[in-house]
Amino acid sequence: MLRIDIVDVGQINAPADKTLLSAIEAAGINIHYHCREGFCGACRTKLLEGEVEYTTDPLAFIDDDEILPCCCVAKQPLKIKVPL
């Protein structure tokens, strides 16, 4: 379990075997998503602290300080700002 600090929302614990998006949803937080496969960019999230690992190569455009929670897992405790 890794601690995820979600700006303006709160803190959750993310299991290592779930994508970050699923972990956030499992904690009862609904964030914006569409494809859940990394090609649309709807869940584009600011990564303020920490590091993630992609389970699928993201196809959508993401900036250097952004991640796609639908296709990555947390490698360290994170601080993120999600699209609600």
Next chain:
Amino acid sequence: MKYTTFNQQSTNPLLEPMFFGNPVNVARYDQQKHAIFEKLIEKQISFFWRPEEVDVTRDRVDFQKLTEPEKHIFISNLKYQTLLDSVQGRSPNIAFLPIISLPELETWVETWSFYETIHSRSYTHILRNLFSDPSEIFDDIVVNDEIKRRAADISKYYDDLIFATQLWQTQGEGVHTVDGIAHTISMYELKKKLYLCMNSVNALEAIRFYVSFACTFAFAERKLMEGNSKIIRLIARDENLHLSSTQHVLNLWAKGKDDPEMAQIAEECKDEARAIFMNAVEQEKEWADYLFQNGSMIGLNKEILCSYVEYIANQRMTAIGFDAPFDVSSNPLPWMNNYLNSDNVQVAPQESEISSYLVGQIDSAVSEEDFADFEL
């Protein structure tokens, strides 16, 4: 520079810009300057579908049950989507292919356009099922003022770029007079037109489809017009991918990762590009007004729809480096996400009725003679 279908000069596509370099010669994908386009091609091809795979026969019954305002909403959206895909099925090919310099981008544009033609074919599939003669619907697309206004705004940036490219490829740079009007053609002006056109296409893929999508899925939430909804889900999945590609192009330019002159133009035309996007948002809100002019539908009204447009506009504008202009902090239509989730759109034969599998197995043609020996 004259266009050639096979440039005989040796070029190194790894050093070419995306646009306005040397024409592409060998269609090779073993090496890529911008690998993202090759990945988008692979993804798009993996999405292959045919409209005929989706059984829309139940929709005919549902359609008869809709109220008149709901019929207006449903049919108007189909007309608008038909317009959008008519433009998108040809324009990227005609506007972009003659000026593209990378094989992977060339093939991406061809693949993208091909999928838009599948979308166009699916509107015919839907309408043929609803009306014995869909001509009236198709004919109205070119005379309906609401649709024409949008068509003019969508096609003008394409037409402008296409015309300037034609002059440049036949006459070169300089001032050329056509029908008494002088046109100044320079590489900088051409690139500016390309930049504005790409922004207009991006706004189309990002915003223009979504009012229609929302209405379609609102019907599906009530278990109405589900065949249509299944098709629109497949279309929405494709459009999400197309949007990714225009976002990549715009960001590659703006971040100076392609043609340095395009980075300069992106900076210089920032306000104009933003205005293109904001104009598309305004037009979509006006469209929502037109859709609901005769009355709302259950689960959706003009206000919610407009706030959804603002919500996705915020998302899509920040993706290309603009500030979020609207004050909408959360998704007003959260159920839309379910319909846009690609896990939910896969059409597997065992999971759905596929009308083409039934062809030849049952005879659904009924003639008047078939009832000849019936007596009441």
